[in-house]
Amino acid sequence: MVDGSPTDASRDRDWAAELVEAQPSRDGHGVADRLHRVCNAGIEGLALDGAAVTLRAGAMSEAVAASSGDTARSLAQLEFDLGEGPARECWDRRRPVLVPDLTRPTDGLWPAFAPAALACGTHAAFGLPLQVGAARFGALTLYSAAPRHLQPDERARALVLAEIATEMLLDSATASADGEMDPNLKRVLDVRGEIYQAQGMVMVSLGVGLPEALARMRAYAFVEGRELLDVSLDIIDGRLHLEDGN
């Protein structure tokens, strides 16, 4: 984008992290509480009216893990009954689905969800997948009472919030992640493809899922005090084999 630069990217990142940190916590711990703060950061930071995090494991199991309030929670739950909506759509398409005006959905999207959301006073819905490649956790959905677009800088910030939620879920996937992760390791999404190649290799060699493969790599890098990229390169070149229990 013409208005973007790497400096903007790290600024968005800092903005989102501070905003999430500033949100009051409900019970002070657990991934659900942290996701709850991401939801509240979304409505405060982007001037929206509702936010929810829906988690899915396969086709059948889905749950609303966090929400900013009752309306957002009902909208997210409505998708389970109707089988359609922003969370479901961005999961299926593996990409953001941003609908600025539910009275004019593109391609006849959501014949059941759109009128139901409008009846609840919601005119815009934005679904952001919580995913790292083929590893999917669910979706962050944002709702606005008035029809509205997300401007380019707002889109970038919404994506950062989804990235932070994804990292929280990745961290919670590690059994050993009681302690705080190195802030440098928090950054999961990287321009370098090698991290993901190594993730695929570890998935096969340890017989674990993709989220756990990445969690193991991050835990190893943290314990050894090394960069995740260096660890990844060692795995690809066969200099390092993560073992069970690593």
Added chain:
Amino acid sequence: MISTDQLADVFVDVADTLVDDFDIVDFLHRLTDHAAAVSGAEAVGLLLADSRGQLRFMAASNETGKVLELFQLQNDEGPCMDCFATQQPVVNTDLATAGDRWPRFAPAARSAGFQSVHAFPMRLRDQTIGALNIFGKSDSFFQDDEVRIVQALADIATIGLLQERALAHAEALTEQLEGALNSRIIIEQAKGALAQLERTTPTDAFDMMRKRARADRRRLVDVAHEVISGVQPS
């Protein structure tokens, strides 16, 4: 440069984005192959900006093209960065005299055997979404008309991308780009998984997946999915 007949076919293919099974990742791979064929260059690579304006590797005509793109990203310097930042083409740059401009990139590209480099912005009106990089080994310096042809190829590809599904609203480009970037991650994960399974390198694993996709006329990302779901514990 290639013949006029072949050139027409290339342009038709690049303009053909309104098909049912359109996939950005496959499309950009084809674009880099075409750009290599049209220009006669040794390697072509392509970077696109994500929603936060960060350039990300998307496609290359071969492994060398990919390595040269990643090197630029890693060191935050090179023709693709300059082209994206200025929104202007970088043409006929002799790597032998570009050491001041790109102190890390120029020597690295030369030691890989390259002599010339060009970069063309992927732009439509005031919006630049990425850059196409062309690397030549011999004296492959472009004439003016050749520069125009390669820029036209980049322009048509950009129009095709931005109009994909007749972009219904302003947010649609974000949806497309983020989807494509995630597809790239899936492909990298599958490369690693397949390399581990077959006891080969990620590069060879990628070739295997590309061949399979071509033979079965399937999208590369679908083949990548198949690899991952084949090994994922249930």
